[in-house]
Amino acid sequence: MDEQSIDPNLICSICHKALKDPVCTPCDHTYGRECITRWLNQNDKSSCPMCLKNPISINELTQASRPLRNILDQIRVQCTLCAQTDLQRGNFVDHINKICPKSVVPCQAADIKCPWQGPRDELQSHISTCVFEPLRPVLSSLIAQNRQLIDQVQKHDNEIKKLIQQMHQLQPTTNESNDESDSSSVSKFSIDDSNQKEEDAIFIRNLPATIKFNDLFDLFSKIGRIKYNANTKKAEVFIFKNPNKKDGLCNAKVVFINKESAAAAVVEYNGKHIPQWNTRLQVNISYPKKKNLNEVGKTYNRK
Numbered sequence: 001m002d003e004q005s006i007d008p009n010l011i012c013s014i015c016h017k018a019l020k021d022p023v024c025t026p027c028d029h030t031y032g033r034e035c036i037t038r039w040l041n042q043n044d045k046s047s048c049p050m051c052l053k054n055p056i057s058i059n060e061l062t063q064a065s066r067p068l069r070n071i072l073d074q075i076r077v078q079c080t081l082c083a084q085t086d087l088q089r090g091n092f093v094d095h096i097n098k099i100c101p102k103s104v105v106p107c108q109a110a111d112i113k114c115p116w117q118g119p120r121d122e123l124q125s126h127i128s129t130c131v132f133e134p135l136r137p138v139l140s141s142l143i144a145q146n147r148q149l150i151d152q153v154q155k156h157d158n159e160i161k162k163l164i165q166q167m168h169q170l171q172p173t174t175n176e177s178n179d180e181s182d183s184s185s186v187s188k189f190s191i192d193d194s195n196q197k198e199e200d201a202i203f204i205r206n207l208p209a210t211i212k213f214n215d216l217f218d219l220f221s222k223i224g225r226i227k228y229n230a231n232t233k234k235a236e237v238f239i240f241k242n243p244n245k246k247d248g249l250c251n252a253k254v255v256f257i258n259k260e261s262a263a264a265a266v267v268e269y270n271g272k273h274i275p276q277w278n279t280r281l282q283v284n285i286s287y288p289k290k291k292n293l294n295e296v297g298k299t300y301n302r303k
Contacts, residue, residue, distance in 0.1 A: 006018055006075065007071075010068075010071065010072060010075070012030075012031050012032040012035050013029075013031065013049065013050060014031055014032070014035035014036065014039055014049060015032060015035050017032075018072060018075055018089075019031070019032050019064075019068075019072055020032045020033070020034065020072075021033040021034070022063075022064035022068060022069065022072065023036060023061040023062060023063055023064060024061065024062050024063075024064055025048050025056055025060070025061060026054075026056055026060050027048050027050075027051055027053050027054075027056075029048055029050045029051065030064055030068070031049075033061070036049075036061065037058055037061075040056070040057070040058055041058075070090075072089065072090075073088060073089055073090025073091075074088055074089070074090065075088070075089045076088065076089075077089045077092060079092070079095060079096070079100055081096070081100050081102040081103055082100050082101055082102045082103075084100070100120065101119065101120050101121035102119050102120070102121065103119070103120050104117055104118060104119060104120075105117065105118070105119075105120045105123055107123070107126060107127065107130055107132070107133075108123075108127065108133070109130055109132040109133045109136065112132055112135070112136055112139040112140060112143065113132065113139070113143075114130060114132035114133070116130070160225070163228055164221070166233075167217065167226075167228060167234075167235045168214065168217070200227070200255055200256050200257070200258060200259050200261075200262050201236075201253055201254065201255045201256070201262060201285070201286040202220075202253070202254050202256075202262050202265050202266060202283055202284065202285060202286055203251065203252075203253055203283070203284055203285075203286040204216075204251060204252045204253070204254065204269075204281055204282070204283050205249070205251050205281070205282040205283075206249050206279045206280060206281055206282050207239075207249060207250050207251060207252055207277065207279065207281070208249065208250075208277050208278070208279055209241065209246065209247050209248060209249065209250055211239060211250060211252065211277070213235075213237055213239065215277075216237050216239070216252055216254060217235060217237055219269075219274075220237075220254045220256075220265055220269075223256075223261055223264050223265045223268055223269075224256050224257070224258070224260070224261025224262075224264060224265070225256065225257045225261065226254060226255065226256055226257070227255040227256060227257050236253075236254070236255030237252070237253075237254050237255075238252060238253045238254075239251075239252045240252065240253070249279070253286055262285055263285070265283060266283050266284060266285060269281050269283045270282060270283040270284065
C-alpha cells in the first residue's frame with residue numbers, strides 16, 4: 001500500500017494509516033475502531049483526540065457511512081506473503097483464505113488428526129504422501145465411535161448425579177433417631193440379608209448415637225456407588241441401635257453395587273478416626289447369617 005497516495009481524509013489521525021473498520025464519534029470525527037477504542041480505554045478524560053470536546057464512550061461510536069467504507073475497500077494493497085500487488089483491500093481476506101500460494105493451510109485430513117500445516121502451494125505434494133488420508137474410512141469410524149462413547153459416559157454421569165440428588169432428598173424414616181425407626185431398621189436388615197451379595201456390603205461399628213443417614217451416605221459414597229433400591233426408592237444404608245442404650249454407640253450397614261467398593265471402604269475407613277464424629281470406626285465386610293428379629297435383638301443386648 002502506497003500510503004502517500006491515499007487521500008488524507010482516509011487516514012486515521014491516531015495511527016496515521018488508512019482507516020480500518022472506520023467509526024464516527026458524536027463530534028463527527030472518524031477513526032479506526034481499534035485505535036479509538038484503545039484511546040478511550042487508556043485516557044481518563046475519554047474525549048475525542050481531535051477536538052478534545054465533551055467526554056465520549058465506546059457505546060456512542062457509530063459505523064462510518066457505506067460510501068466511505070466502499071472507498072476504503074478499493075484501496076490497492078500488496079500481499080506480504082506472496083508479493084502479489086494491485087489487490088483491493090476489501091478482497092484481501094479472501095485472497096489469504098482462498099488464493100495466496102504462501103498462506104499456511106492445514107492438510108485436508110486434519111479432521112482425522114493429520115498434523116501437517118504448510119504453504120498452500122505445497123499442499124498437493126503433501127497429500128500425495130499423506131499417511132492419514134488412506135486411513136480415512138477406519139479413522140473416521142473410530143473417531144465417531146469415540147464420540148459416541150464420550151456422549152454415553154456423559155449421559156451416565158448425568159444420570160448418576162440425578163440419582164444422588166434424589167437420594168439426598170429422600171431421607172428414609174428408618175434412619176430417624178427414635179425407637180420406632182430403630183426397630184424398622186433392624187427388621188429391614190434381617191429381611192434384606194437373604195438377597196444381598198455378602199461381599200458387596202460392609203458393617204460399621206463404633207458410630208455415635210446421633211449418626212444420621214446422610215452422614216453415612218456422604219462419607220461412604222466417596223468410595224463407591226451405594227446400592228439404590230428402585231422399589232423402596234431408598235439407598236441401602238441402615239442404622240442399628242441398641243434399644244436398651246439409646247445414647248450408646250450404634251452400628252450400621254452400607255450396601256455397595258459391587259464388592260470392589262466394599263473392599264475399598266474397609267481399607268479406607270477401618271480403624272480410622274473420624275473427627276466430626278469423635279470416634280474410631282471398625283469396618284469389615286458384612287457376612288450376615290439369616291436371623292429373626294429376636295436373635296438380632298439378643299445380639300445387641302450382649303454389647
